[in-house]
Amino acid sequence: MPFLAARQHLTVVTNDFYIVTSLFDYPNIETIHTGGAVDPTSASSYGRLAAEVLKFVNIDLSFLSTGTWNTSRGLMASSVDKVEVKRAALEASSSRFLLADSTKFGTVSRFNVVPLERLDGVVTDDQLPLDMQDNIRELGVAVRLATFSKAAKT
16 A cells, blocks of 8 residues: 555555555555454454444445446345445435446356445556446446556466
8 A cells, every 4th residue: 555655644444454454554544444244254344333334424436346246237236234235325425436347247246335336536457448448437427447567367
């Protein structure tokens, strides 16, 4: 997170333990962890307690991740507890972005979180097919592509 090092008056609110520990090196960034039940497979917290914490904060810009998303159902999650946290984050946020790579696009999970058209943008990799990018833009959602070099993939 070195790109955030020079930022002043920045607060990061997260349920992700990896993000929290990576911010230890940046004491000028205030970090709030939501708490809640712990999912060791994703190193994140979830559930009612995490969602309740999000009701007390105002978030300018949120970045949500997911393992499943598509144009017809939007963002999905594998459990109701994860849906609850994601929806609380969306409700607390002024701007909402999905961060998800193209390998997760077109997949389906058990529970719907939010349709894509309720998001401000999607950040994904440059392997998402052009017609799918266009379909997302037609929903009124910005598409931002991250390009990865071959060295980064190895």
